[in-house]
Amino acid sequence: MDINAVNALSYEDFLEVFGNVIEKCPIIPAAVWTHRPFSGLEDIEAHISNFINSLPESGKEGILRCHPDLAGRELHSGALTRDSQEEQRAAGFTHLQPEEVSRMRSLNSEYKARFGFPFVICARLNTKRDIMRELLKRLGNDRETERTRAIGEVKKICALRLSNLVLHDPPNSEKTRVA
Numbered sequence: 583m584d585i586n587a588v589n590a591l592s593y594e595d596f597l598e599v600f601g602n603v604i605e606k607c608p609i610i611p612a613a614v615w616t617h618r619p620f621s622g623l624e625d626i627e628a629h630i631s632n633f634i635n636s637l638p639e640s641g642k643e644g645i646l647r648c649h650p651d652l653a654g655r656e657l658h659s660g661a662l663t664r665d666s667q668e669e670q671r672a673a674g675f676t677h678l679q680p681e682e683v684s685r686m687r688s689l690n691s692e693y694k695a696r697f698g699f700p701f702v703i704c705a706r707l708n709t710k711r712d713i714m715r716e717l718l719k720r721l722g723n724d725r726e727t728e729r730t731r732a733i734g735e736v737k738k739i740c741a742l743r744l745s746n747l748v749l750h751d752p753p754n755s756e757k758t759r760v761a
C-alpha cells in the first residue's frame with residue numbers, strides 16, 4: 583500500500599490495517615489518524631512517536647504492559663497477535679531448548695518483579711542469544727532508564743511493522759512508472 587492509499591483509508595479501515603503497530607494499543611493509531619494526510623511512512627512514524635512521548639510515565643508503562651513476554655506461555659497457545667508470533671519466531675523463540683525456556687521465564691519474572699512491566703526488545707533486530715544477554719544487562723538499570731530504553735524498543739518494533747504495511751516509494755512514483 584502506498585501513502586496515497588493510506589491517506590484514502592477511512593478511519594475504520596486505517597485502524598484495521600494499522601491497529602497493532604503498537605502492540606495491542608489501537609488507541610495510538612486512532613489518535614494519529616487525525617494528522618492525515620501523511621507525507622510518507624516516516625511521517626506516520628513521527629506522529630506515533632510524538633504521541634507516545636506526550637504520555638505521562640504511567641501511560642508509557644501501560645504501553646509496555648500490553649506486550650507479551652518473549653518465550654512466554656502464549657507463544658505455544660496461539661494467544662499471541664500475528665505480529666508478535668512472527669517476531670518471536672524470527673528471533674528463534676519458537677525452537678528453544680527446555681533449559682532456554684526456563685532461563686527466559688525466570689529472567690522475565692525477575693525483570694517484571696523489579697520494574698513492574700515486562701521486558702520489551704525488538705525481537706526482529708536481535709537473536710535469542712542477544713536478547714538473553716540484554717535482558718540480563720538491563721536488569722541492572724534503574725526504572726526510569728529502563729522505561730526509556732523499553733519505549734525506544736517499542737518504537738523500533740513499530741517502525742518495522744509500519745514498513746511491512748507501507749511502501750517506501752515516494753507518492754506518485756507508481757503513476758510515474760506507468761506513464
Ligand SMILES: NC(=O)N[C@H]1NC(=O)NC1=O
Nearest residue numbers: 650666669702703704705
Ligand atoms: N516482550 C517483547 O519484547 N515483546 C515483543 N517484542 C517484539 O519484537 N514483539 C513482541 O511482541
